[in-house]
Amino acid sequence: MKDFFKYLTAGEEDKSWGLFLNVAGYFQAKGNQLYPPIKHPTGYHFNWDNGRILQEFQINYITEGNGILETNAGKFPVKAGSIFIIQPGVWHRYKPNNKTGWKEHYIGFAGEMGNQFLAHPLFSSHQPILNVGIREEIIDTYFKIFDLVHEEKPGFQQIASGLIVKLLGYLISFEKQKEFTGKRIASIIEDARFKIRQNVEKQLEMEQIAKDYNIGYSYFRKMFKNYTGVSPHKYHLELKIMRAKELLLATDKSVKEISYDLGFQSIHYFSRLFKNKVGKSPTDLRK
Numbered sequence: 001m002k003d004f005f006k007y008l009t010a011g012e013e014d015k016s017w018g019l020f021l022n023v024a025g026y027f028q029a030k031g032n033q034l035y036p037p038i039k040h041p042t043g044y045h046f047n048w049d050n051g052r053i054l055q056e057f058q059i060n061y062i063t064e065g066n067g068i069l070e071t072n073a074g075k076f077p078v079k080a081g082s083i084f085i086i087q088p089g090v091w092h093r094y095k096p097n098n099k100t101g102w103k104e105h106y107i108g109f110a111g112e113m114g115n116q117f118l119a120h121p122l123f124s125s126h127q128p129i130l131n132v133g134i135r136e137e138i139i140d141t142y143f144k145i146f147d148l149v150h151e152e153k154p155g156f157q158q159i160a161s162g163l164i165v166k167l168l169g170y171l172i173s174f175e176k177q178k179e180f181t182g183k184r185i186a187s188i189i190e191d192a193r194f195k196i197r198q199n200v201e202k203q204l205e206m207e208q209i210a211k212d213y214n215i216g217y218s219y220f221r222k223m224f225k226n227y228t229g230v231s232p233h234k235y236h237l238e239l240k241i242m243r244a245k246e247l248l249l250a251t252d253k254s255v256k257e258i259s260y261d262l263g264f265q266s267i268h269y270f271s272r273l274f275k276n277k278v279g280k281s282p283t284d285l286r287k
């Protein structure tokens with residue numbers, strides 16, 4: 001891939017969308033080469049002595065070589081497979097190793113949605129490096145953004161914003177997976193999820209499920225929530241509500257019958273819970 005960079009002008013419609021791209025580029029820094037190239041405009045160019053402060057987010061993905069990133073939070077080693085995230089208003093500087101150089105893919109963006117997504121604890125300015133490895137999903141996302149930037153067809157900013165969100169989603173997903181990769185608990189949770197789905201209409205004792213796998217319930221609950229985002233009890237309950245919606249819309253069963261079929265002991269409790277979760281009572285949803 002050839003070196004390139006492109007700075008973009010976002011219109012009012014793009015900005016009101018909530019997330020817009022300012023810059024995208026790819027650069028292969030060779031060993032003992034001046035870095036960064038001096039052809040970048042004022043506001044983006046920097047030198048090692050002074051560093052710089054941006055008024056946007058930048059996500060840089062290094063796929064070859066190694067180097068260093070320095071911010072107010074400290075110095076961080078960068079290697080192939082590293083992603084570093086620059087926050088607005090944070091002083092920083094970075095450079096490749098003189099011997100190895102590096103290959104970098106980068107995007108810069110801003111907007112209210114960017115502020116919201118990058119407020120996630122994973123993207124803390126105190127730990128700006130994520131070592132995700134060489135991931136085809138990430139490289140493909142960058143390439144798709146680059147294609148959009150090259151052509152600049154109407155609406156490209158909106159499509160690019162979706163790809164930025166997708167990229168951030170990948171980063172969170174990869175980080176979550178680290179906790180479970182190669183561990184027995186991952187297969188236990190998958191098996192437990194299947195068991196809960198297969199028995200959605202029954203009264204399940206989650207403590208007994210944990211016991212069946214010879215693990216403590218507190219550990220099972222914690223890891224289940226880390227894996228799925230909800231506790232085992234809430235996971236089971238959400239499935240019951242989903243199943244209730246299906247039965248209300250696709251069958252002629254009464255609300256009382258559906259409540260009984262799904263293991264609720266009281267139709268009043270079922271109706272109150274359903275309205276709290278869905279925003280409408282079972283009867284109103286059916287109407």
